[in-house]
Amino acid sequence: MCAVGAIYFNDCPVQRFIPIYLLVGGAFSVYANISGLIQTLCHSRASDEGKRVALTIFCKINESLVGCFLLAWFIAGKSLEAYNFQSVIKTVFFVFIQYNIRLMRRSQTATTSNMKQYT
Numbered sequence: 001m002c003a004v005g006a007i008y009f010n011d012c013p014v015q016r017f018i019p020i021y022l023l024v025g026g027a028f029s030v031y032a033n034i035s036g037l038i039q040t041l042c043h044s045r046a047s048d049e050g051k052r053v054a055l056t057i058f059c060k061i062n063e064s065l066v067g068c069f070l071l072a073w074f075i076a077g078k079s080l081e082a083y084n085f086q087s088v089i090k091t092v093f094f095v096f097i098q099y100n101i102r103l104m105r106r107s108q109t110a111t112t113s114n115m116k117q118y119t
Contacts, residue, residue: 001022001023001025001026001029002022002023002026002027002030003026004019004022005018005019005020005021005022005023005026006019006023009023015080017080018077018080021073021076021077021080024073025070025073025074025077028066028069028070028073029070031066032063032066032067032070035059035062035063035066036063036106039055039059042055043055043056043059063103067099067103070099071095071096071099074095
């Protein structure tokens, strides 16, 4: 997303805000993925249970804020490319479901790894 937005930053024939949408959305997606990786690494290396709990709370808040921003950014971007309100609602619902499935899988993986440590 970032590469396409950067390449066509001043040359988009359809609408001038689409490259900006791609740049910001891509940057926040990269940030979300890198922060998830850092969360996994820090959580596995945290020795103190208090630090681990504080890190988990901070990371969940961070994930929630980034996820809400990406959802809002996605809705704003859909207005750039589609003017049919019903298609926007269907797409937002699909993305919301996919995002929640990803969060559930991530929390199940974290829970499973924590259970293996204590057994």
